[in-house]
Amino acid sequence: MIPRLDMIGIVAQDLAVSLAFYRLVGLDISEGAEAEPHVEITLPNGLRIAWDPVSTISSFDDTWMAPTGSSRVALAFLCDSPAEVDAVYDRLVATGHHSHLAPWDAFWGQRYATVHDPDGNAVDLFAPLSDSEAGSS
Known part of the structure; x- marks a missing residue:
């Protein structure tokens, strides 16, 4: 197994x-x-x-000791749309959570953003871009 x-x-x-x-x-x-x-x-x-x-x-x-420095693992959450990436990101940042990367259209064809959770873990939000969105990046 x-x-x-x-x-x-x-x-x-x-x-x-x-x-x-x-x-x-x-x-x-x-x-x-x-x-x-x-x-x-x-x-x-x-x-x-x-x-x-x-x-x-x-x-x-x-x-056990809390890690220091940058995180090496991220939790990545697939969103239903690029607009949802933006909405979840905005909701998290508006309530005081640390933005690491504001939403952007990644060259690999996804809307992508990263916010840190309260313990400093990277939380990625992503959604596929439509063909027309991916071509405009």
Whole structure:
């Protein structure tokens, strides 16, 4: 058997702030989850995303330290349209989240933007450009 990617885990400095960010992205995270020591949802495609506060991670890994510098992994969210990329980006930035790359038409044929989540993780938003949009970049 070949291992398959099943879940992405996020270690959150402030669980409530992290969950609020991902709700703004559009994820369906139940209210009250902020009080849990582990939060997990399953996306429509079957991939799971989980959040653990630092206290949960530290309870079984006393050597855990928050990373420093730029992130090496990004969560990339496919949006339904280039306009949705812009709308989600605007919603996140308007509520005070850090913009890393404002929406732009990438040479590989996608509308693309990057925002940092509250823990500094890169969150990419993207959607395919139509043929006419891709040709005008």
